Amino acid sequence: MKTFISVLIIFILLCTFVFADSYFISKSLHEILDITESLPQDAESFEKEAEDISQNVEKIRMLWQKSIIKLSYVSSYELLDRADEAMGELYGAYKARDAAGFLPAAIKFRDTLQRLTVLFGVSFQSLA
Amino acid sequence: MAAIFIRTIVIYAVLIGVMRFSGKRQIGQMQVSELVTTFLLSNLASAPLSGTDIPILYAVVPILTLICMEVLFSFLTTKITFLKKILDGKPSIIINKGQIDINQMSKMRLTVEDLLCELRIAGYSSAKEIDYAILESNGKLSFFVSEQAPNICGIAHPVIIDGNLVEYALEDSGKSEKWVLDTLKKKKTELSAVFLMTVDDEDKIEIIKRKDCAL
Numbered sequence: 148m149k150t151f152i153s154v155l156i157i158f159i160l161l162c163t164f165v166f167a168d169s170y171f172i173s174k175s176l177h178e179i180l181d182i183t184e185s186l187p188q189d190a191e192s193f194e195k196e197a198e199d200i201s202q203n204v205e206k207i208r209m210l211w212q213k214s215i216i217k218l219s220y221v222s223s224y225e226l227l228d229r230a231d232e233a234m235g236e237l238y239g240a241y242k243a244r245d246a247a248g249f250l251p252a253a254i255k256f257r258d259t260l261q262r263l264t265v266l267f268g269v270s271f272q273s274l275a
Numbered sequence: 276m277a278a279i280f281i282r283t284i285v286i287y288a289v290l291i292g293v294m295r296f297s298g299k300r301q302i303g304q305m306q307v308s309e310l311v312t313t314f315l316l317s318n319l320a321s322a323p324l325s326g327t328d329i330p331i332l333y334a335v336v337p338i339l340t341l342i343c344m345e346v347l348f349s350f351l352t353t354k355i356t357f358l359k360k361i362l363d364g365k366p367s368i369i370i371n372k373g374q375i376d377i378n379q380m381s382k383m384r385l386t387v388e389d390l391l392c393e394l395r396i397a398g399y400s401s402a403k404e405i406d407y408a409i410l411e412s413n414g415k416l417s418f419f420v421s422e423q424a425p426n427i428c429g430i431a432h433p434v435i436i437d438g439n440l441v442e443y444a445l446e447d448s449g450k451s452e453k454w455v456l457d458t459l460k461k462k463k464t465e466l467s468a469v470f471l472m473t474v475d476d477e478d479k480i481e482i483i484k485r486k487d488c489a490l
Contacts, residue, residue, distance in 0.1 A: 150296055150346060150350075151346065151347070151350045153296070154296055154342070154343050154346040154347060155343075155347065157339060157343055158339075158340075158343035158344075158347065161336065161339050161340060161343065165336060219330065220330055220332055221330055221332050221333075222330065223328070223329065223330075223333075224328040224329070224330070225328060
């Protein structure tokens with residue numbers, strides 16, 4: 148009976164950890180994804196929305212750096228590396244005011260974030 | 276390298292910790308669910324040890340989940356008989372009152388050779404010596420000897436199994452196919468009607484016909 152109760156407690160703690168972790172990581176990933184989706188989709192907008200981009204990219208970078216440590220405990224490093232690389236490219240291109248580099252980096256980063264949100268969300272897609 | 280070293284220690288500690296919860300049974304005594312859990316544990320534990328690109332939690336969380344499920348279910352099976360039947364199965368009677376149950380054997384995917392092998396391991400040379408053989412839910416066979424067990428000299432060689440002549444047994448017993456067929460003729464029995472025919476070192480023959488088995 149003692150073992151049963153201990154295991155039950157461990158199981159409850161484990162479930163709480165897993166679901167809380169999924170919830171908080173999904174939340175922060177969605178937050179980054181929302182900002183990333185507001186980034187310009189073409190070169191023309193990149194030139195026009197320079198100020199917005201500056202704010203958004205800085206925010207994305209800050210949020211990503213906060214999340215990556217938490218993510219490294221629970222996510223495959225391959226996916227994280229891809230996202231981190233894209234984040235680096237995105238930030239580099241923004242600093243260099245390089246629209247040609249910025250747009251593909253934004254797509255790559257968005258794509259990896261979408262994969263991560265599917266992976267951490269509790270849905271049929273993440274189970275399959 | 277240091278990361279792998281520390282990961283190994285962590286995984287080892289987790290495994291030892293969780294195995295303490297799962298009891299002290301050995302592989303041969305394991306129930307189906309325990310066996311599955313053990314195989315899964317070894318795989319889960321080894322992945323993050325060799326690959327540093329896999330987070331350690333990828334091993335720790337499934338290991339803890341498996342052991343929790345295993346302990347919780349084994350506790351519940353002691354309380355709920357229905358659950359025990361689903362998870363562990365129930366014992367099957369393979370020989371019932373001296374009669375081999377072919378139907379049960381095929382259900383359990385147990386061949387005559389397997390049965391004879393288990394009999395020999397348990398120290399019996401013929402199925403005729405056994406009143407009851409029970410295939411336990413942990414996969415072991417228990418035998419209950421018949422009080423009127425025939426006196427068998429040496430090993431009973433299974434020269435016919437399921438209507439087929441067994442070449443290695445013919446060789447081991449020093450009998451020929453002709454001798455077996457002649458013996459069957461004398462006993463007015465067809466080869467296909469024989470489920471098991473054994474011959475011991477003193478040429479004592481035991482025949483179990485299909486119709487004598489529970490079907």
